[in-house]
Amino acid sequence: MKRVAIGIDIGGTNTVLGVVDENGDVLVKDSISTPNHGDVGKYVASLSESINELIDSVHKLNADAEVMGIGIGAPNGNYYKGTIEQAANLAFKGVVPLVDLLKENFPHLKALALTNDANAAAMGEMIYGGAKGMKNFVMITLGTGLGSGIVVNGDLVYGHDGFAGEVGHTTVIPHGRVCGCGGAGHLEAYCSAPGIKRTVFELLTKYNGGSELTKYSFDELDSKKVFEAAEKGDKVALEAFEITGELLGQGLGDTVCHLSPEAIFLFGGPTAAGDLIFKPTKESMERHVLPIFRNKVEILPSKLKAGSAAIVGASALVWKELEKE
Amino acid sequence: MKRVAIGIDIGGTNTVLGVVDENGDVLVKDSISTPNHGDVGKYVASLSESINELIDSVHKLNADAEVMGIGIGAPNGNYYKGTIEQAANLAFKGVVPLVDLLKENFPHLKALALTNDANAAAMGEMIYGGAKGMKNFVMITLGTGLGSGIVVNGDLVYGHDGFAGEVGHTTVIPHGRVCGCGGAGHLEAYCSAPGIKRTVFELLTKYNGGSELTKYSFDELDSKKVFEAAEKGDKVALEAFEITGELLGQGLGDTVCHLSPEAIFLFGGPTAAGDLIFKPTKESMERHVLPIFRNKVEILPSKLKAGSAAIVGASALVWKELEKE
Numbered sequence: 001m002k003r004v005a006i007g008i009d010i011g012g013t014n015t016v017l018g019v020v021d022e023n024g025d026v027l028v029k030d031s032i033s034t035p036n037h038g039d040v041g042k043y044v045a046s047l048s049e050s051i052n053e054l055i056d057s058v059h060k061l062n063a064d065a066e067v068m069g070i071g072i073g074a075p076n077g078n079y080y081k082g083t084i085e086q087a088a089n090l091a092f093k094g095v096v097p098l099v100d101l102l103k104e105n106f107p108h109l110k111a112l113a114l115t116n117d118a119n120a121a122a123m124g125e126m127i128y129g130g131a132k133g134m135k136n137f138v139m140i141t142l143g144t145g146l147g148s149g150i151v152v153n154g155d156l157v158y159g160h161d162g163f164a165g166e167v168g169h170t171t172v173i174p175h176g177r178v179c180g181c182g183g184a185g186h187l188e189a190y191c192s193a194p195g196i197k198r199t200v201f202e203l204l205t206k207y208n209g210g211s212e213l214t215k216y217s218f219d220e221l222d223s224k225k226v227f228e229a230a231e232k233g234d235k236v237a238l239e240a241f242e243i244t245g246e247l248l249g250q251g252l253g254d255t256v257c258h259l260s261p262e263a264i265f266l267f268g269g270p271t272a273a274g275d276l277i278f279k280p281t282k283e284s285m286e287r288h289v290l291p292i293f294r295n296k297v298e299i300l301p302s303k304l305k306a307g308s309a310a311i312v313g314a315s316a317l318v319w320k321e322l323e324k325e
Numbered sequence: 326m327k328r329v330a331i332g333i334d335i336g337g338t339n340t341v342l343g344v345v346d347e348n349g350d351v352l353v354k355d356s357i358s359t360p361n362h363g364d365v366g367k368y369v370a371s372l373s374e375s376i377n378e379l380i381d382s383v384h385k386l387n388a389d390a391e392v393m394g395i396g397i398g399a400p401n402g403n404y405y406k407g408t409i410e411q412a413a414n415l416a417f418k419g420v421v422p423l424v425d426l427l428k429e430n431f432p433h434l435k436a437l438a439l440t441n442d443a444n445a446a447a448m449g450e451m452i453y454g455g456a457k458g459m460k461n462f463v464m465i466t467l468g469t470g471l472g473s474g475i476v477v478n479g480d481l482v483y484g485h486d487g488f489a490g491e492v493g494h495t496t497v498i499p500h501g502r503v504c505g506c507g508g509a510g511h512l513e514a515y516c517s518a519p520g521i522k523r524t525v526f527e528l529l530t531k532y533n534g535g536s537e538l539t540k541y542s543f544d545e546l547d548s549k550k551v552f553e554a555a556e557k558g559d560k561v562a563l564e565a566f567e568i569t570g571e572l573l574g575q576g577l578g579d580t581v582c583h584l585s586p587e588a589i590f591l592f593g594g595p596t597a598a599g600d601l602i603f604k605p606t607k608e609s610m611e612r613h614v615l616p617i618f619r620n621k622v623e624i625l626p627s628k629l630k631a632g633s634a635a636i637v638g639a640s641a642l643v644w645k646e647l648e649k650e
Contacts, residue, residue: 076617086617136485150583152477152484159477159585160461161621169615170579173499181615254495258475258583260484290494290506292401292411296486 002065004058006051007315009117010034010074012089017050018308019058019067020315024128026308027065028057038091040101048105069111070102071317073120073310080162082114111321117141117310119156119165121302122149123320124313125265129303136261139302140167140252142268145180146188146195150259156320167255168192172247187251191244193223193269199240200226211236227273241276248277249284256289256297267302267309274301327390329383331376332640334442335359335399337414342375343633344383344392345640349453351633352390353382363416365426373430394436395427396642398445398635405487407439436646442466442635444481444490446627447474448645449638450590454628461586464627465492465577467593470505471513471520475584481645492580493517497572512576516569518548518594524565525551536561552598566601573602574609581614581622592627592634 004027008017011034018029030050035043051070058065076087082099084092099114106112115123122139125131131139135154141147146168150157157164168188169181176185177198189195200213200221212234213221230237252264270277282299289297304312329352333342336359343354355375360368376395383390401412407424409417424439431437440448447464450456456464460479466472471493475482482489493513494506501510502523514520525538525546537559538546554562577589595602607624614622629637 136489152482153480155478157477157584160587161585161618163617164461164583164585166582166585166615166618169582171497171575171613174497174575183613183615250496250499254579255583257491257494258489258580259482260486260489260491262485288496288508290491290508292488293486293491 002062003068004065005068005111005315005318006054006070007120007311007313007318008047008070008072009120009310009314010072010084010090011310012075015047016311017047017054018311018315019054019065020312022319024124024304024312024316026311027061028054029308029311030054034090036091038093040092040096043092044098044101044105048102051106067109068322069109069113069318070106071111071120071123071314071321072098072114073117073314073317074098074114075117076163077114077116077119078162079113079115079119079156079158082112084114110325111318113317113321115156115158115317116147116149116163116165117313118147119149119158120313120317121147121267121304121309122151122156122313123316124304124309125267125302126151127316127319128312130265130300131263134262136259138167138252138255138259138261138264140264140266142192142266142270144193146192148255151261152259167251170251170254172251187247191248191251196223196226196240196244196270197221199243200236203236203239207236213237223270224272227270227276230273230276238276241273242280244270245277245280246284248281249286250288252281252299253285253288256285256293260293261297263298263300265300265302267304271301327387328393329390330393330436330640330643331379331395332445332636332638332643333372333395333397334445334635334639335397335409335415336635337400340372341636342372342379343636343640344379344390345637347644349449349637349641351636352386353379354633354636355379359415361416363418365417365421368417369423369426369430373427376431392434393647394434394438394643395431396436396445396448396639396646397423397439398442398639398642399423399439400442401488402439402441402444403487404438404440404444404481404483407437409439435650436643438642438646440481440483440642441472441488441490442638443472444474444483445638445642446472446592446629446634447476447481447638448641449629449634450592450627451476452641452644453637455590455625456588459587461584463492463577463580463584463586463589465589465591467517467591467595469518471517476586477584492576495576495579497576512572516573516576521548521551521565521569521595522546524568525561528561528564532561538562548595549597552595552601555598555601563601566598567605569595570602570605571609574606574611575613577606577624578610578613581610581618585618586622588623588625590625590627592629596626
């Protein structure tokens, strides 16, 4: 018997799903549109159809495969209630009891769990990735925003209401940049793909240009272009990464003072910049923390594969649930 | 049979200890000098003597009393190892294995545990105080510094190395005031008794006086005098509390984004200022957090009694240890 789990990642445009084995390998995968209408019933029906097709496919590959459960990563996912709540980027309004709805269609599965995408990534890192065997670590996902999943004593921290782990919305610059959430000076407004772009434009303003990045409009520039310019020695691009690292290190220093984790994993597009981002982040974090924490906390690149991390992370929830039994 | 626990609080000058019952009432107490020499053996001997005297006293009060264990709160206390490590305010250098040393003298006790003072206060709040029944909360102790104890899923968060929960050393103002730890802009440098005083002097500088507090030297002024002036309507004193609350709310907002606790308890001298500190803190915290956390997290005064909180908090560790068995 080969035990497998289904991982589902619900994004604003697409829902991707796949069958993952206990090594974190994706055996089969599929993708459906995340609807732009608000009809949850219809969505659950098409999602369930896709799940059933995946189960059929995996049984064709391996007749012995046993599907143990479904794990879901979704924006504003609430683990305690199995719901998606007021997700700004999804068409569903209010509270969607997705776990209960799927349970009706898959009553025989042993585990069915949902959490937000960054928590799912943290689970993926713990079950399949670089955090294997770690009991206290933090996962930071850098992309359009800055997501985080916090693990304490081997368990995800969900907090009182199921929504803990929003490190992206801690304040690093009082009265600073406007954040997507409406707040001011949040870490995510500086340390994310759009945050790096904003820093470049701040520097172009400061120096009145002086960079090959002057040729791009605000719409055109992205963190990949900043990275390419930095590799060629562009001073503004290099300084943008320095500033990003300085502020990320400050924010992660706060995380260390709260939690004293063994390691912090960074995942997502901007981490491709390697030392350009890791080095100033580490230096800044060490400078910001209490001496007792210095040189104890590693900042490591995630070992999850970029292409499949979302599905794989979501599937990890299933193994974690089964552990609890 | 009446179960009791011994609580010990090790301060820079004195070590106070007492026998506490399951309601958090202190039955008998004692105090010895925390030595200014570094001789640990001598200290453990006199501490053990005092413990034995307390045990005798409590047995005279109640022949049925059963001493279940010893809980210790100490600066830089490490729960995992039962040690005090590099505590700046104590004469002992290096690592003091206090739990092991006391175990030799009290081998029959069921529980012997040590943690830092703020963690002990958090345990006290959970076992005897306002956090009874809460699984996720944070304790903040305001005094010479800003200490904190974090509870997640009913357990103190110790982190990877036993030193988690140093919210006082998160950064609220980048490149801000020098902190006692050598860092810059830490929460403790603003939101503590000396922090409030520093804010007053900052405001006296800004306004070139304009307050009844101009008559005090830096050595003379304390947070109690600031409170008394604020009660009389002194504008600088009032603004100092506003600023303290603004920054404390920013810092606690970061804590909420990490942990989403049910409540945050404030303990210590400056909390006597009541609404002057609680109101701006709450307003600022709500403004700084992600909307999903708004109006969910209470900021409450600790229910521990100021005079006995340290002993009572330390004793609570014993009941927590017994729960784990």
